[in-house]
Amino acid sequence: MSESVLRASGLRKLYPSGDRTLEVLQGVELAVGAGESVSVRGESGSGKSTLLNILAGLDRPDAGELWWGSEAAHQLSLGELTARRGRFLGMVFQSYYLIPELDAAANVLMGARVVGRAGAAERDRTATLLQRVGLADRGHHLPSQLSGGERQRVAVARALMNHPAVILADEPTGNLDERTGDSIIDLLLGICAEEKAALVLVTHNPAHAKKTSRQLALKNGQMGHG
Amino acid sequence: MPWYFYLALKQLFPSGRLSFITAIATIGIMLGVTLMLMVTSIMGGFGFQMGRMIIDTQGEIQISSPTPIDASRAAAIEKVLAAAPEVMASAPYLKGVVMLDHASQPAFPFIQGFEFERMKKVIPLNRYLLAGSLDDLDDDSVILSSILARTIGARIGDMVSIYSPLMLERMKRDDIMLPREVRVAGVFEVGHQQLDSSTVLCSLRLMQDLYGLDRQFHGYNVRLQPGADVAAVASRLNQALPPGVQAFTWLESNAEFQSIITFEQNMIFFLMAFIVLVATFSITISLLMAVLRKTREIGLLGAMGGGAREVALCFCVQGLFLGTVGTGLGLALGFTLLHYRDNIVHFVAKLTVGQETFVKFYQFSALPAHTVTKDVVFIIVFTLIASTLAGLIPAWRAARLKPVEALRSE
Numbered sequence: 001m002s003e004s005v006l007r008a009s010g011l012r013k014l015y016p017s018g019d020r021t022l023e024v025l026q027g028v029e030l031a032v033g034a035g036e037s038v039s040v041r042g043e044s045g046s047g048k049s050t051l052l053n054i055l056a057g058l059d060r061p062d063a064g065e066l067w068w069g070s071e072a073a074h075q076l077s078l079g080e081l082t083a084r085r086g087r088f089l090g091m092v093f094q095s096y097y098l099i100p101e102l103d104a105a106a107n108v109l110m111g112a113r114v115v116g117r118a119g120a121a122e123r124d125r126t127a128t129l130l131q132r133v134g135l136a137d138r139g140h141h142l143p144s145q146l147s148g149g150e151r152q153r154v155a156v157a158r159a160l161m162n163h164p165a166v167i168l169a170d171e172p173t174g175n176l177d178e179r180t181g182d183s184i185i186d187l188l189l190g191i192c193a194e195e196k197a198a199l200v201l202v203t204h205n206p207a208h209a210k211k212t213s214r215q216l217a218l219k220n221g222q223m224g225h226g
Numbered sequence: 227m228p229w230y231f232y233l234a235l236k237q238l239f240p241s242g243r244l245s246f247i248t249a250i251a252t253i254g255i256m257l258g259v260t261l262m263l264m265v266t267s268i269m270g271g272f273g274f275q276m277g278r279m280i281i282d283t284q285g286e287i288q289i290s291s292p293t294p295i296d297a298s299r300a301a302a303i304e305k306v307l308a309a310a311p312e313v314m315a316s317a318p319y320l321k322g323v324v325m326l327d328h329a330s331q332p333a334f335p336f337i338q339g340f341e342f343e344r345m346k347k348v349i350p351l352n353r354y355l356l357a358g359s360l361d362d363l364d365d366d367s368v369i370l371s372s373i374l375a376r377t378i379g380a381r382i383g384d385m386v387s388i389y390s391p392l393m394l395e396r397m398k399r400d401d402i403m404l405p406r407e408v409r410v411a412g413v414f415e416v417g418h419q420q421l422d423s424s425t426v427l428c429s430l431r432l433m434q435d436l437y438g439l440d441r442q443f444h445g446y447n448v449r450l451q452p453g454a455d456v457a458a459v460a461s462r463l464n465q466a467l468p469p470g471v472q473a474f475t476w477l478e479s480n481a482e483f484q485s486i487i488t489f490e491q492n493m494i495f496f497l498m499a500f501i502v503l504v505a506t507f508s509i510t511i512s513l514l515m516a517v518l519r520k521t522r523e524i525g526l527l528g529a530m531g532g533g534a535r536e537v538a539l540c541f542c543v544q545g546l547f548l549g550t551v552g553t554g555l556g557l558a559l560g561f562t563l564l565h566y567r568d569n570i571v572h573f574v575a576k577l578t579v580g581q582e583t584f585v586k587f588y589q590f591s592a593l594p595a596h597t598v599t600k601d602v603v604f605i606i607v608f609t610l611i612a613s614t615l616a617g618l619i620p621a622w623r624a625a626r627l628k629p630v631e632a633l634r635s636e
């Protein structure tokens with residue numbers, strides 16, 4: 001177990017829905033090894049985003065354990081989780097959520113600013129990451145001047161800014177056409193491998209799922225093989 | 227630079243320019259501050275001008291006694307005055323009420339008798355003299371206030387009759403005393419309705435005759451060196467003066483006037499503060515709009531590891547910044563308008579009622595202004611606190627947003 005960088009066991013999440021409660025997660029087991037890539041598929045409403053948010057420490061499970069490396073994340077408050085999140089993991093969403101007032105480079109650097117560092121080393125890393133995602137000459141463009149695929153590349157670079165151990169990606173190609181989506185997945189897998197970051201990829205696309213080293217599926221609140 | 231500070235600046239100045247909404251909110255604060263500064267300065271100007279006029283007509287300190295001051299007490303008082311280094315000049319006076327008659331036009335003015343040579347050093351009468359000359363004044367002439375002269379139709383050189391209360395006293399003893407015929411030697415105007423409508427000035431000698439007081443006075447007007455602490459000097463004089471004789475500061479002898487002025491100023495300040503308060507609502511609204519527009523980005527900041535407190539600070543900083551810039555611009559505009567206030571007033575007067583009507587209608591031909599540092603400091607502190615509080619509501623909303631929910635909102 002010590003080699004898994006992200007581990008969840010017995011995760012349960014309930015949502016009150018009218019007079020009944022909706023049990024979205026009913027004891028999810030998940031262990032992601034360092035540098036491993038895992039895909040999670042599942043029907044709409046099966047709880048994929050709910051799970052990812054819990055793994056990210058944005059939401060608390062009603063029961064179960066969550067380990068970030070050797071740290072017992074389930075014992076931390078949301079505030080403590082927030083304080084550790086920026087260094088431990090990076091997130092990529094279906095909508096890119098770039099800050100519209102900041103140009104591409106500043107958006108990437110924001111990842112470092114939020115955790116308190118924006119020095120020369122971080123600026124170098126910004127340039128390196130932008131180069132890696134193929135936007136070396138677009139650093140000074142505002143999000144509104146970039147295409148959807150280019151914005152998602154910026155979001156990927158931003159997620160990797162602080163050398164995270166884990167990248168959590170929630171349908172990162174959901175807003176993109178097929179070819180652009182394929183290239184984003186290739187970029188994400190490639191860059192995570194280079195950076196030795198583990199990747200949890202939530203996707204509807206079987207072809208994208210196949211590219212990860214392990215395929216899982218969320219069904220009836222439980223994690224199974226995809 | 228902390229990230230929330232950086233982001234606040236970036237949101238205020240997207241791509242280096244001032245955002246439109248930011249500009250509107252700043253203008254709101256600016257106008258509020260300008261108005262507050264101008265109104266309090268002009269109110270202060272009227273109060274200041276009134277105060278100066280009172281000092282010009284009475285001196286800073288009046289020394290008086292319930293019973294007429296005879297020669298021996300006068301000598302004691304003058305010794306005390308001579309010993310006080312802050313006293314620049316002093317002059318004895320007598321005051322009372324008489325009936326004035328000119329061409330069967332009667333009036334009942336206040337009358338004050340002065341020893342003119344000494345009085346000139348206490349009261350700059352020359353400055354307020356409209357016609358005639360102080361040098362023509364003798365024991366058989368008077369100076370009338372402007373409105374009084376107009377009402378009874380008296381001009382320079384005309385003869386007027388003065389009837390004093392002493393005549394009634396004599397009449398009771400079947401003693402007939404004829405009215406005193408005097409010449410009008412001058413007309414003065416200080417710009418104060420009450421003083422200008424019924425005041426007669428004459429020599430101490432004439433007044434002593436009218437009131438039957440031989441070499442006696444009612445009191446002294448005292449002028450201090452510029453910058454002297456009036457209240458302190460008055461209290462020191464009071465310790466030294468003979469019993470029954472008291473020194474009053476001009477503020478004490480005009481306490482009623484002062485309390486009205488202070489009340490009016492506080493009232494205006496209070497009302498103006500509301501205007502600034504309403505102006506800060508524009509900050510609240512513009513930031514609240516930003517929070518709503520940026521809900522998902524705020525969620526993302528949380529997902530990147532940004533704390534709720536820092537997110538809130540990001541918006542507080544914006545509120546404080548808008549308040550600071552608005553206050554700065556407002557003070558600049560306010561002081562500029564105050565500097566050119568007479569040009570503006572004359573321009574408006576010309577456009578509307580005409581210059582003369584304006585001057586006649588209002589007591590002062592030029593708009594006075596007197597800005598007190600304390601008021602400016604209050605305006606600044608008040609506006610900055612109000613703007614920061616105005617940013618607090620949006621900030622609190624932003625901080626309360628849970629990243630999961632913020633990210634989920636579409």
Ligand SMILES: Nc1ncnc2c1ncn2[C@@H]1O[C@H](COP(=O)(O)OP(=O)(O)OP(=O)(O)O)[C@@H](O)[C@H]1O
Nearest residue numbers: 015016022024042043044045046047048049050051
């Ligand atoms: N805050 C909430 N309150 C109540 N119910 C919720 C809440 N968040 C999610 N749910 C419910 O939990 C279930 C799982 O939602 P979730 O967003 O995790 O699904 P998903 O697998 O990501 O779906 P999709 O593929 O459409 O993104 C849904 O039925 C949803 O309605």
Ligand SMILES: [Mg+2]
Nearest residue numbers: 048049050170
């Ligand atoms: Mg989802």
